Amino acid sequence: MSEQALSHQPRDDVHTEPGAIRFVIVALAVLFLLVFVVLPLVVVFASAFSRGISAYFTALGQPEALAAIKLTLLIAAISVSLNLVFGVIAAWAIAKFDFAGKTFLISLIDLPFSVSPVISGLVFVLLFGAQGFFGPWLQAHDVRILFAVPGIALATIFVTFPFVARALIPLMQEQGTQEEEAAISLGASGLQTFFRVTLPNIKWGLLYGVLLCNARAMGEFGAVSVVSGHIRGETNTMPLLVEILYNEYQFVASFAIASLLAMLALITLLAKTILERRLDERQVPSDH
Amino acid sequence: MIRPVLAAAAGLLLAGSAYAADFSLLNVSYDPTRELYAEFNKAFAAAWQKETGKSVEVKQSHGGSGSQARAVIDGLQADIVTLALAYDIDAVAAKGLIAPDWQKRLPLNASPYTSTIVFLVRKGNPKGIRDWDDLVKKGVEVITPNPKTSGGARWNYLAAWGYAEKKLGSADKARQFVAELFKHVPVLDTGARGSTVTFVERGVGDVLLAWENEAFLAQREFGKDKFEIVAPPLSILAEPPVTIVDKVADKKGTRAVAEAYLKYWYSREGQEIAARNSYRPRDSEIAKEYEKSFAKVELFTIDEAFGGWTRAQKEHFAEGGIFDQIYKN
Numbered sequence: 001m002s003e004q005a006l007s008h009q010p011r012d013d014v015h016t017e018p019g020a021i022r023f024v025i026v027a028l029a030v031l032f033l034l035v036f037v038v039l040p041l042v043v044v045f046a047s048a049f050s051r052g053i054s055a056y057f058t059a060l061g062q063p064e065a066l067a068a069i070k071l072t073l074l075i076a077a078i079s080v081s082l083n084l085v086f087g088v089i090a091a092w093a094i095a096k097f098d099f100a101g102k103t104f105l106i107s108l109i110d111l112p113f114s115v116s117p118v119i120s121g122l123v124f125v126l127l128f129g130a131q132g133f134f135g136p137w138l139q140a141h142d143v144r145i146l147f148a149v150p151g152i153a154l155a156t157i158f159v160t161f162p163f164v165a166r167a168l169i170p171l172m173q174e175q176g177t178q179e180e181e182a183a184i185s186l187g188a189s190g191l192q193t194f195f196r197v198t199l200p201n202i203k204w205g206l207l208y209g210v211l212l213c214n215a216r217a218m219g220e221f222g223a224v225s226v227v228s229g230h231i232r233g234e235t236n237t238m239p240l241l242v243e244i245l246y247n248e249y250q251f252v253a254s255f256a257i258a259s260l261l262a263m264l265a266l267i268t269l270l271a272k273t274i275l276e277r278r279l280d281e282r283q284v285p286s287d288h
Numbered sequence: 289m290i291r292p293v294l295a296a297a298a299g300l301l302l303a304g305s306a307y308a309a310d311f312s313l314l315n316v317s318y319d320p321t322r323e324l325y326a327e328f329n330k331a332f333a334a335a336w337q338k339e340t341g342k343s344v345e346v347k348q349s350h351g352g353s354g355s356q357a358r359a360v361i362d363g364l365q366a367d368i369v370t371l372a373l374a375y376d377i378d379a380v381a382a383k384g385l386i387a388p389d390w391q392k393r394l395p396l397n398a399s400p401y402t403s404t405i406v407f408l409v410r411k412g413n414p415k416g417i418r419d420w421d422d423l424v425k426k427g428v429e430v431i432t433p434n435p436k437t438s439g440g441a442r443w444n445y446l447a448a449w450g451y452a453e454k455k456l457g458s459a460d461k462a463r464q465f466v467a468e469l470f471k472h473v474p475v476l477d478t479g480a481r482g483s484t485v486t487f488v489e490r491g492v493g494d495v496l497l498a499w500e501n502e503a504f505l506a507q508r509e510f511g512k513d514k515f516e517i518v519a520p521p522l523s524i525l526a527e528p529p530v531t532i533v534d535k536v537a538d539k540k541g542t543r544a545v546a547e548a549y550l551k552y553w554y555s556r557e558g559q560e561i562a563a564r565n566s567y568r569p570r571d572s573e574i575a576k577e578y579e580k581s582f583a584k585v586e587l588f589t590i591d592e593a594f595g596g597w598t599r600a601q602k603e604h605f606a607e608g609g610i611f612d613q614i615y616k617n
Contacts, residue, residue: 130363131383139363142539147364229364230349231314244350247481248322249509 044262047255059253060260067233068241068257074149075224075237076217079156083213087164088206092198094165095172096180109165112158120158121226124151147229152237155223160213167209168202171279175201208275215268219261309345311545316366318353318439318528319481320502324401324565325370331561332552336545344545352479353439360385360533367537367546370530372439372480374398375597377531390531396570399527400553401562404585405447407518408487408496408503415494419520420451423469423495430472431493433483435604435611439528440480442605444497447524449604450593454522467614488515499526500582504566519583524590 049056059065090109094102112120126132128145138145145151179201183193199206221239228235236244238257245254317325329346336344349356349364353372357379360366369386371377374397380386391398409417415428423430433441445466452465475492477483480502487496488506495518496503503517530550537543552558559571563578594600604610 125362128363131361135363144363144365146362147359229359230351231364232348232350234347247319247485 041262041266044255044258047251048259050255051252055252056256056259059250059256062253064233064236064241065253065257068236068238069260071149071152071234071236072218072238075153075156076214078153079160079217080210080214082157083160083164084206084210086161087168087209087213088202090165091168091172094169095175096177106169109162112161117159117220117222118226121155121223123158124155124227128154146227147231147235149235151227152224152235155227156217156220159220159223160216163213163216164206164209167205167212171202171205172198204275204278208272208279211268211271211275215264218264310342311344311542313344313346313367313542313546313549314349314365315346315368315370315549316349316356316360316364317370318356318372319350319479320440320499320505321370321528322348322350323505324501324562324567327565328553328558328561331557332549335552335557336548342545344549346549352437354437365536365540366533367540367542368530368532368549370528372526372528373442373597374527374529375601376439377529378598380533385533385535386531387534391529393531394550395554397527398529398531400530400550400558400570401528401567402570403500403526403528403567404519404523404587405444405497405526406500406503406523406583406585407520408484408498408506409494409516409518411514411516413516413518417495417518420448420522421455421465423448423497424465424472428472428495429474429493430469430495430497431475431477431483431487432473432497433480434476434478437478438480438483440499440502441476441483442600443499443524443526445604445611446590446594446600447497450524450588451520451522453593454588463610463614466610470615500568501566517583519585522586522588524593525587527589 060069090105093099094106125146127134128138128151129135130139130146132146145154179197180193183197184190188196218237219239220237221243224237225240228237228240230236230240230244232244238261242254242258242261245251245257315325315329325346325348329348333344333346336342349359349366351359353376356364357369357371357376360369360380361383369377369380374391377386377390381388381390387393394400407417407423409415415425416422417428422428432444435441435445448469449462449466452462453459456462456465475486477486480499483496484498484502484506486492488510496506498506500517500519503515507515507517530553532543532546532550534543537546553562554570556571556574559569559574563569563574563581566581568582569575569578590597590600594603602609
């Protein structure tokens with residue numbers, strides 16, 4: 001990765017553009033960022049605090065807001081921890097073993113990226129809805145999946161599945177199997193090898209994947225909107241509540257919740273930058 | 289790494305279930321009733337507690353009327369549906385969740401409150417809009433949601449059609465009028481609330497076709513100095529019906545409280561809550577009390593003008609129906 005990065009370093013001697021053009025290009029990029037990223041963020045926070053700090057915290061303390069925050073945290077905890085396990089297993093299988101259908105498995109992991117979130121939600125309606133494939137059985141046994149926490153968790157897991165696996169696969173492929181083979185030949189068990197050799201090697205990549213997975217899990221709107229049923233104080237996540245409050249003319253409350261999501265995005269961005277630096281550092285000595 | 293996450297999840301789960309009422313009802317409703325049911329649910333819970341000593345919690349779900357009906361069909365556990373129009377409840381009944389004769393189980397077509405379609409215009413009514421035919425004047429932009437997805441929009445459409453048919457004398461001319469009207473619509477939102485936000489917040493359009501209650505609410509929220517309500521001399525009587533979802537209520541054992549909930553609409557208190565939230569009450573006494581709040585409008589019903597919802601739906605809004613034909617051209 002670092003070698004690649006080096007070859008992309010701009011070298012002054014190949015640039016033939018005069019300074020003015022370079023300046024214009026940089027200015028355009030900065031302007032673009034200001035308009036499309038910074039300005040909306042400023043608007044979110046300005047609207048959230050437009051009636052003062054106490055109105056902001058009153059809005060966040062409403063039972064419906066608290067319920068949405070709780071639900072969002074719960075859904076993120078469920079989907080991130082499950083995708084952590086699935087992601088490591090999938091990446092492990094793909095990076096360290098050869099088997100038939102491996103390419104197929106890789107494209108399958110990528111599938112949620114290429115499917116519209118609304119479709120991801122509808123799939124679960126078709127599977128678990130009362131008119132759906134498992135619907136009659138679920139109703140007969142009084143199991144509620146759709147329009148309840150399990151459905152929201154399933155839809156979120158589906159859309160966030162690729163993040164951990166995608167972050168790990170290139171990393172694990174690059175590292176190869178030599179270190180594990182050495183550990184096993186020295187008498188370590190499979191689990192020991194995993195926890196003492198593999199896991200330390202991938203921990204930063206893993207954190208990176210978890211971070212992105214978490215950001216998406218908390219921010220997902222489309223898929224969750226389809227399976228939520230929008231029961232107030234029960235199945236509305238934070239992104240859904242932002243829309244509902246906005247439509248109820250409760251602009252301060254709406255932007256207060258939105259500001260929490262924006263803060264999550266900013267923290268994610270910061271942590272991502274730090275992790276990327278860590279990842280690059282780690283790889284310098286291991287570059288052969 | 290996983291253990292603390294799981295512990296936190298378990299903690300939240302427990303915290304979430306700490307409060308439980310004796311009864312819990314889910315009312316699946318359409319978009320503009322949020323404020324109405326917020327008040328009604330509180331009043332009913334108090335009345336029920338007083339009468340039976342039991343606590344009841346009514347949860348709400350709001351959305352476009354058609355998509356809410358779809359959610360109930362797909363298994364959303366609604367004890368009660370309170371939708372924008374009878375056809376959407378018919379769709380749920382067609383799946384066997386509600387008895388076919390549901391609209392006869394409660395008085396007045398099971399519609400304890402009514403409304404009509406009015407115009408919301410900008411301060412001073414700069415385009416001089418007074419009646420339906422002013423909507424198709426040159427340079428007037430009309431905001432209404434999509435009749436395919438929104439119940440309110442279907443009422444808007446039928447109100448315009450009913451006016452034109454009465455005024456111009458034939459269905460053909462009504463069709464021309466409605467086709468012309470939709471040429472003046474720059475954007476079709478999916479729901480009534482979305483259209484209100486488009487008109488009020490984004491400042492698009494000269495006139496919003498809206499539920500009367502929705503127009504009053506927008507005026508209350510944003511000030512009489514910004515918007516005016518214009519009631520046309522002739523409009524449609526919109527009857528948003530309510531009923532119990534039999535299958536769900538029987539399974540959950542909530543039929544008695546759900547029935548009491550709907551009956552409460554027909555009480556003095558219920559009717560007053562409707563009137564306070566700018567829905568036209570059915571009770572003649574309460575109607576008289578709030579006479580000044582509502583403009584005098586000659587109202588025609590969907591049964592008179594269109595032969596009921598089933599027919600109107602099939603002719604106008606079904607796939608390939610009149611709306612599809614005129615909106616394509």
